[in-house]
Structure formats: structure tokens, C-alpha cells
Amino acid sequence: MAFEFELPDVGEGVAEGELVEWHVAVGDHVAEDEVLADVETDKSIVDLPSPVTGTIAELHAEVGDVVPVGDVVVTIDTDAEVNGDADETTVDAETEREGEDAGGEDSGETPASGGRVFAPPHVRRLARELGVDVTSVAGSGPGGRVTEQDVRAAASTGGSDDDDVASAVSKVDESDSPESVASTASDDTEPKAAVSKVSDDGDATEPESAVSNVSDDSKRSAVRKASDTGEQRPAAADREKTLAVPATRKLAEEEGVEMDAVPTEKTQDGHAFVEPEDIRTYAEAQQATQQQEATAVSETATAGEATTEAVTGEAAVADGEVTREPYSGIRRSIGQHMEESVYTAPHATHHDTAVIDELVATRAELKPRAQQRGVSLTYLPFVMKAVVAALKEFPVLNTTLDEDNEEVVYRHFYNIGVATATEAGLMVPVVDAVDGKSLVEIAAETADLTERARERDLAREEMQGGTFSITNFGAIGGEYATPIINYPETAILGLGSIEQRPVVSDGEVVAAHTLPLSLSIDHRVIDGAEAAGFVNTVIEYLENPTLLLLE
Amino acid sequence: MVVGDVTTGTELLVIGGGPGGYVAAIRGAQLDLDVTLVEKDAYGGTCLNHGCIPSKALVSATDVAHAAGSAEHMGVHADPAIDMQGMVSWKDKLVRTLTKGVEHLCSDAGVNLIEGRAEFAGHDTARVVHDGEGEGSESISFEHAIIATGSRPIEIPGFEFDGERILSSRQVLSLESAPDSMLVVGGGYIGMELATVFQKVGTDVTVLEQLPDALPTYEDDVTEVVRDRAEELGVDFHFGHRATGWEEDGDGLLVTTESDDGEETFAAEKCLVAVGRRPVTETLNLDETDIETTENGFIGTDSKARTDIEHIFAVGDVAGEPMLAHKAFKEGEVAAEVVADEPAALDYQAMPAAVFTDPEIGSVGMTEAEAEDAGFTPAVGQMPLRASGRALTVDDTDGFVRVVADAESGFVLGGQIVGPDASEMVAELALAIEMGATLEDVAATVHIHPTLSEAVHEAVKGAAGRSIHY
Numbered sequence A: 001m002a003f004e005f006e007l008p009d010v011g012e013g014v015a016e017g018e019l020v021e022w023h024v025a026v027g028d029h030v031a032e033d034e035v036l037a038d039v040e041t042d043k044s045i046v047d048l049p050s051p052v053t054g055t056i057a058e059l060h061a062e063v064g065d066v067v068p069v070g071d072v073v074v075t076i077d078t079d080a081e082v083n084g085d086a087d088e089t090t091v092d093a094e095t096e097r098e099g100e101d102a103g104g105e106d107s108g109e110t111p112a113s114g115g116r117v118f119a120p121p122h123v124r125r126l127a128r129e130l131g132v133d134v135t136s137v138a139g140s141g142p143g144g145r146v147t148e149q150d151v152r153a154a155a156s157t158g159g160s161d162d163d164d165v166a167s168a169v170s171k172v173d174e175s176d177s178p179e180s181v182a183s184t185a186s187d188d189t190e191p192k193a194a195v196s197k198v199s200d201d202g203d204a205t206e207p208e209s210a211v212s213n214v215s216d217d218s219k220r221s222a223v224r225k226a227s228d229t230g231e232q233r234p235a236a237a238d239r240e241k242t243l244a245v246p247a248t249r250k251l252a253e254e255e256g257v258e259m260d261a262v263p264t265e266k267t268q269d270g271h272a273f274v275e276p277e278d279i280r281t282y283a284e285a286q287q288a289t290q291q292q293e294a295t296a297v298s299e300t301a302t303a304g305e306a307t308t309e310a311v312t313g314e315a316a317v318a319d320g321e322v323t324r325e326p327y328s329g330i331r332r333s334i335g336q337h338m339e340e341s342v343y344t345a346p347h348a349t350h351h352d353t354a355v356i357d358e359l360v361a362t363r364a365e366l367k368p369r370a371q372q373r374g375v376s377l378t379y380l381p382f383v384m385k386a387v388v389a390a391l392k393e394f395p396v397l398n399t400t401l402d403e404d405n406e407e408v409v410y411r412h413f414y415n416i417g418v419a420t421a422t423e424a425g426l427m428v429p430v431v432d433a434v435d436g437k438s439l440v441e442i443a444a445e446t447a448d449l450t451e452r453a454r455e456r457d458l459a460r461e462e463m464q465g466g467t468f469s470i471t472n473f474g475a476i477g478g479e480y481a482t483p484i485i486n487y488p489e490t491a492i493l494g495l496g497s498i499e500q501r502p503v504v505s506d507g508e509v510v511a512a513h514t515l516p517l518s519l520s521i522d523h524r525v526i527d528g529a530e531a532a533g534f535v536n537t538v539i540e541y542l543e544n545p546t547l548l549l550l551e
Numbered sequence B: 001m002v003v004g005d006v007t008t009g010t011e012l013l014v015i016g017g018g019p020g021g022y023v024a025a026i027r028g029a030q031l032d033l034d035v036t037l038v039e040k041d042a043y044g045g046t047c048l049n050h051g052c053i054p055s056k057a058l059v060s061a062t063d064v065a066h067a068a069g070s071a072e073h074m075g076v077h078a079d080p081a082i083d084m085q086g087m088v089s090w091k092d093k094l095v096r097t098l099t100k101g102v103e104h105l106c107s108d109a110g111v112n113l114i115e116g117r118a119e120f121a122g123h124d125t126a127r128v129v130h131d132g133e134g135e136g137s138e139s140i141s142f143e144h145a146i147i148a149t150g151s152r153p154i155e156i157p158g159f160e161f162d163g164e165r166i167l168s169s170r171q172v173l174s175l176e177s178a179p180d181s182m183l184v185v186g187g188g189y190i191g192m193e194l195a196t197v198f199q200k201v202g203t204d205v206t207v208l209e210q211l212p213d214a215l216p217t218y219e220d221d222v223t224e225v226v227r228d229r230a231e232e233l234g235v236d237f238h239f240g241h242r243a244t245g246w247e248e249d250g251d252g253l254l255v256t257t258e259s260d261d262g263e264e265t266f267a268a269e270k271c272l273v274a275v276g277r278r279p280v281t282e283t284l285n286l287d288e289t290d291i292e293t294t295e296n297g298f299i300g301t302d303s304k305a306r307t308d309i310e311h312i313f314a315v316g317d318v319a320g321e322p323m324l325a326h327k328a329f330k331e332g333e334v335a336a337e338v339v340a341d342e343p344a345a346l347d348y349q350a351m352p353a354a355v356f357t358d359p360e361i362g363s364v365g366m367t368e369a370e371a372e373d374a375g376f377t378p379a380v381g382q383m384p385l386r387a388s389g390r391a392l393t394v395d396d397t398d399g400f401v402r403v404v405a406d407a408e409s410g411f412v413l414g415g416q417i418v419g420p421d422a423s424e425m426v427a428e429l430a431l432a433i434e435m436g437a438t439l440e441d442v443a444a445t446v447h448i449h450p451t452l453s454e455a456v457h458e459a460v461k462g463a464a465g466r467s468i469h470y
């Protein structure tokens, strides 16, 4: 039994995932729960466990593909016909039951998300009758519901077994229509796929995915669309009364289509009955006519093509001179986060320098002892301690702005985010309750979190709940920068590189270890004076590390 | 009566005349199959004789009494007297009408009815055994068989049903008088329904449940409404209590329980044990076929209700959870259609369920958590009944209607309703789910005012982000 595994929503409400690595190949045998692939969403990298036991029949995506949630990623031949065994039948509830049913013989039901199939019962029955796998039919109804016509179209284009475009197109060719129809069908196939995909899914699918992923699905829907238009040349009807379900009426309104003008051959109770695909076909035909008119007026024979090309975005790619990489996954997530922060919080940055010879000595002294406990002691834990001490003195830097309620929320806990550069981009794991931890504990925990961030092995929770962040850009080099606040926090402290630099001491220029500090604040909540006061306090603690004993 | 060993042939043999069996038989006959139905006890099975129907009859009768007696704030002053015998014989009359009805439906459809117990004698023959001396048996050879032997209550060791003090749900439904006090072991749906019935006839009811709450398959906020109401009525709950033994105590009994706080005893006149049901297969001589039962005694089936043996089907309680009459109906129908070569399958998208407590629970499809687990982004709308005009006028405002949908497509995924007539209200959501209807479809459908179904409408609008009345 072929099980079509659709990409589940692997994060919380993510719309797509990038395939990072396959752990299986065609022909491999997999057990239930065995990891099939790694998928990167805009939040993290997750394992994709197999929902069934069986043999890999086909991989539908390649490494690097961005797969929309709900698309089939792999087909698995399940080992056996599933006859309800003890646990499955007893453990309650229809979902269990459905899953099991799906495994059953020649039923044609493969579970969609959570075993649900969005098609009315008579359509599911028709699908069985025509031998169509209803779960692989692209629905044209409201929200993607599979209609009777969808199933019939799927059956006539070879059903679910293959989505062989060539055969489908030749099917159109064969049809009794004149050459013009055949050529329309083949010309239009690709652009239409992309365009119809965009309009079908609304904002869920961004254009780029429609392009980068001209999936089987869209091919199929293109073919169906093409044959539909081939069959019916929509001339406007003119009726007094038209029957349709409410969602169809709404669609008509959205498409700006007059219900009574939509041609249909279906009737119910003696009245014309219109379904969503009738609306779409009609709306498309109307658009096409409008476009043709426009073309005629501008006397540009290629205007129509140019428009469609612009929509697909393909015209923009020029070989060799630029390469394009998807702005997706973690990159896009970081980007969106930065955008939100900068456009929401007016940033102001305060710079100062701590002279930390004493801290350098203290750390050198403590380092071997920490080593004995298996911990490598960096400067970061000291800075974190100093930051907590300063936050206690300037609590306004440990806040968040609740815009809805117009309140500044003071957090009386100190969870410090540590910005970490990884291959995939910036991650900010959070060390919780820093105020209650010793230097060694902080050091160990920070090391563990940043290490796992680099290995992309962080749980989402480990990047949540921060109250203030630190970014150690100096580890790579540089003195000052303008850190972007880890919104909705209201402040972030950037650390420059620790180096010997000239400082003036008792009127003389001497070399001393210094740590340049860059503090960005959300100026809506925090004023410059508070920022300066905070940094002064941090400096005081860093310059006199014995003060840290008090903390 | 056929005596001796005579063999007759049939296209479809149905074993058991409960909801699963009689529906399969009627549907098969409608599709021109030659059908034989064997029932050992009473047509209509558990549901009609000892389950759904009798229990609902008593639920309604006691509701009438209770409502009449507690409507002084509505200006109605009454002190209803309950004649338990009258109530039970009214119920028995209903049951007789319905079982006769089932028998007639079967014979009118052309089903060949045989009374007796059927057991397998091979892959394609069964023997019908008649109880009693000298009744003999007859053999039936069949092309297809549908097993619909149902389920029976689970007995806890030491609490074997004696019909005196330790009662099954079936025995409780036929009590001639209301006991002064009753212990109910088990806070599942049967226990909760019957606890409510008896509390309303004046019995002091105490529920002993081993788990931390009643109705554990439902979400907490759903259960809470029902438990609170039961408590208001006077039902006493003891959770975390496992009944371990009992002894006679005058005309009544003392039941011992174990809990984290140690041993405790509870005294009462009667004790109902309702701790679940188990499938009936031992009446069948299954060994003669290659059908094996699962660990829990069920017969496993595929999406066409087929067992491991191609031409033998199993439907209803014997084929697995959830053990509900309407699930048995559906499976019986599908099995018969598959036998008749129709393109049928068990492809229902959700199995609705109801609990006829006060107030009722009706649920269908996914909860919010289940929707999340299934990979949807749930959009949830909830309408409290205290905001429903109709709920106010029926004087029953505890509870709510909750609708769960997929935020992206708008498809309705599930609903949880607790409140008056929840079992009726849930039907609309069940239809929406089967049709693949979107929130928009239901929201755009006009609902009658003032009705409880408006609460469903309002919850749907809530999920779509545009409620009006709440």
C-alpha cells in the first residue's frame, strides 16, 4: 500500500520547510518513527519521523527544496495491510481509526493532515468508484475542498496513479477541439500553473515558492485548468436565479463575477447550480478577454506573454551575473525579527569603555580552578553578572513594552540572551535566572547553549523567555557597533574585543586591557541618562571584579 | 423449528441482531442479497434492550420530574411524585415497540430471521445452536458473514453481578423501586448518566472513580460543567478511589476502596458497577476460522470492515472502539454494501459522541490540541450559553459551544458542546465536517432565532473572527 507522506506542520504554524538532509533513500526499509529527513523551518531544524513502517518508494523533494506544508515529500510502501490491532482499535477516537482505515486495502483513502479528507461523502464515494485517490486530487472548492468535477477530471487525466503531464496534455490534443485549443493548452501550461497556484492559495504561498517549486500539484492543476477551458468556452449566461453554496457566492463576489452570468450545466431542483470552479473558469476567461483587448489596443503582440512572465518572475533571471539564494528558513526569520525590532523600537546607542586589567587578572586566577571542574571560564560570565547587578540598579533596562495595554512591564527575573553566530545565522539562546547562579554555573550553561546553537540542536524554548541580551561581536573583532535590540526586549549590550589599548592613567598614556561597550536602547522606554547610568554600573563592576562577590 | 442437522445456504449470514447486525441485514436485503440474521436474545441488541434507549427513557422521565420540581423561580410550583414502577414499565413499553419495529423492518426487507446462537463450524459454515433440551442445531453455509456480536459489561473480580446488591447497567435499568442509596463504581459515560438518573429520583448517589476525574476522554472544561451540575444535584464524588471488595451489611452493602489516603468504606443499598465493556467473541467458536482477536478481545478490521478473512466482516462493538450504536450502524451499512460490491468504505471523517448527562455533552472531530497535533493551525470559537437567549429561556445556561477549525483553509475540524441538547446541536458540526464545509459556509447559513443552534452559529463566527452576539 503506498502511503503518501505529506509534510506536516513541523513547527508551530509554519507554512513550509526546507529539506536539509535525507536520511533515507529509495528502497530503504524504515520503521515507524525512524527519522526520514531533517527539515529546516523558519524557527529551527527538526527531524521528520516516519509515520509508518515500510519501504521508501519515492522521494518527492531534493535537498534544498522548499516544501510547502501539506505537499507529499515521500511515498512509502507500507509493509502490510493494516488490520486493527489491539492498541490501535482500542485507544479511543476516530483519528486512530481513520489512520488505520487509510492503510486498508484498495480503499483509496490516504490520510491528509490528521487523517482528514476535505471532500463531501458522495465525492469520496465517486473517487472510490472511479479508482481515484481522493487525497492526491487538488481541490478547487472553497479552502481547497475536492469537488465532484475535480475527481472526474483526475479520473479522466489518468487519476492518481501518475501525473504525467505529457499524457494529460495529449489528452487535450486528442479532444475534438480545433488546433487552437491544443496550442493554448500547451502554451499556457507553465505560466498558468504558477499563476493559479498563487491565486488558489492566497497569501499562504508566496510567489517564490510557486516558482522554485513547480510541483506535481501545480502541474496537475494546470492541466486540469487547461482541459477545463478547452471543454467550455465560457460565454456569459443570463439567468434569473442561480443556486450555490454560501462560500461559492462569496468567491463570486471576490472575483467580481455576477452569479447569474456564470455558465454552468449543473442543476439542482431545476435551477442552475454553480460551483467554485465555474466561477474561476469564468473569471479567468473574462480576464483573458480583457487581456486580449488590451493587447489589441497597444498593438504589442507579445504583451500577454510579457505579463505572465513578469508574474512568474522568470524573466528576471540572467545567467551568470547574479545568483539567487532563497530568502527563507532561518535567514528570513532573522530578517523579519530585525525588521520588526528596528521599525518598532527607535534605537539609540551609547558607547563607553571599561578598563579591565583587574578582571583579566582575576579571570586568569580563576580559570585553572574552573578548568578543574571541567568548565572553561571566559569573560562572558563576568559580564553577565555585572549586567545583572546593573539591571537591578536600572530595572528599566529589563523591561518590555506592552503596547496593547500601554504599560511598561518590569521583569523581576534575569534571563540573559547570548547572541551566537552560527553557520545558519544568528541565534540567541537564553541563560535563565542568571542572578541565582554562580560564575561557574553560568559559564557551563552558556558554553553548552552556544555550542548546541552552533550544532543547531536547540529546542525552541531555549531561545525564548529572555529579558535582556548580550552580543559578543568582539569575539570576531571590532570595537564598537550598533547592536539591534532583541525585540521585544528593550536593551542589548554589545561587547567589543578585549585588547590592550592606550589609556590615560594619572596623566600618562599607558597600555591597559580594555573592553569597549555598545549599549542599544529602545528610546521609547529608556532615556539616554539611564543608558549611561547602566553602562557606568557595568563598568564599575567589571573594573572592580571583587564587587561581583556581593552579587 | 428445524430439529436435527439440516443445512441451508445463504449469501450473507449476519450474527447478532443489535445496531450493527440488523442494519447490515436490512441493507444487504435492500441490495438484493439473500440474508440470514441470527440473534440469540432480543432484536435490537444492547442498544434497544439494555442500553441507549432504556437509559435515555429514564433520563427524560427523571428530567421531567426534576424540572417540574425545581421551577419555582419560573412561577411553577410542583412537587412531583415518582412512581418507579410506572416509569420502568413505560420504558419497557417503548423498548417492546422498538424491538418489534426492528423485527418487522428486517422481515419486511426480506431478511430470513433465525433465533438462536450462531457459531462457526468452518470457514463457510455456521451452526445455529438453540438453547434448551432437544432443540438440536442447524447448519448454515454462507458466502459472506458479518459478525455483530456486540459487547458486555466488564466485571471487576470480587464484584460479580448478583442482581441483588451488585448490579450491571442492564439490571439497574430494570429496578422496580428506587433504592435509598447507591454506589456507582466508574465515572465513565454510563456511570455518569445513571448516577444522574438515580439522584433525580431521590437516591443518594456516590460515584467512586479510580481516575482523578469523571469522563476522562473529554477536556477538563467540558467535564467540569457536568461534574459541577451533578454535585449540585447532590451526587457525591470520590476520585482516586479503587473499589477493592465488599461485604453484606443488612439489606445493603459496604464497599471498600483504596486511595492515596488508605482504605475507606462506603455504605449503600445497591452498587452499580459500570467500568467499561468488553467485546463478545466467545459465543462464536472463532477457532473454526482463522480470525484472531486482538489483545483486548476485539476483531480487527480494515476500512471495508473486513476481518483477516476476505469474506467475513465484523461491525459494531465487537470490531473496536468507540463502542457506540451509530458507529455500529455505519459499519453495518458499509459491510453489507461491500458484500454487494458497492464502492463503500469506512471513510467517515469524524465519529460524533454524546453523553446524556445533565447537561449533555456532544462532541465530534478534533479538539484544539488534536488539531494542533495533526499539524493544523487551529482557529477556535467559543460561545458560552449564558450569552444565548434560548438557553436563558430554557433555564439552562451552563456550558458552551466550541468550534475548532483550520485557520488557513477555514475547514471545520471539530466541536465540543456541553449544554442542553448538546447531542442534537453537534449534528450540524458533524455535517460540516463530512462536507468539508468551511467556517464561511456555516457562518453564512441563517439559523433560526431563538434556538440553541444559534450558539453553534455564533461559535463558528467566533472562530472566523466576527461574532456578533458575544
Ligand SMILES: Cc1cc2nc3c(=O)[nH]c(=O)nc-3n(C[C@H](O)[C@H](O)[C@H](O)COP(=O)(O)OP(=O)(O)OC[C@H]3O[C@@H](n4cnc5c(N)ncnc54)[C@H](O)[C@@H]3O)c2cc1C
Binding pocket: B015, B016, B017, B018, B019, B020, B021, B038, B039, B040, B041, B042, B043, B044, B045, B046, B047, B048, B050, B051, B052, B053, B055, B116, B117, B118, B119, B148, B149, B150, B151, B169, B170, B190, B280, B283, B284, B315, B316, B317, B318, B323, B324, B325, B326, B327, B328, B356
Ligand atoms: C447503559 C448503556 C447506555 C448506552 N447508551 C448509548 C448511547 O446513548 N448512545 C450510543 O451510541 N451507544 C450507547 N450505548 C452503547 C450501545 O448500546 C452499543 O454501542 C451498541 O449496542 C453496539 O451495537 P452492536 O450491534 O455492536 O452490539 P449489541 O447491541 O451488543 O448487539 C449484539 C447482539 O448480538 C447477539 N449475539 C451475541 N453473540 C451471538 C451469537 N453467537 N449468535 C447470535 N447472536 C449473538 C446479542 O444477543 C446481541 O443482541 C449504551 C450502552 C449501555 C450499556
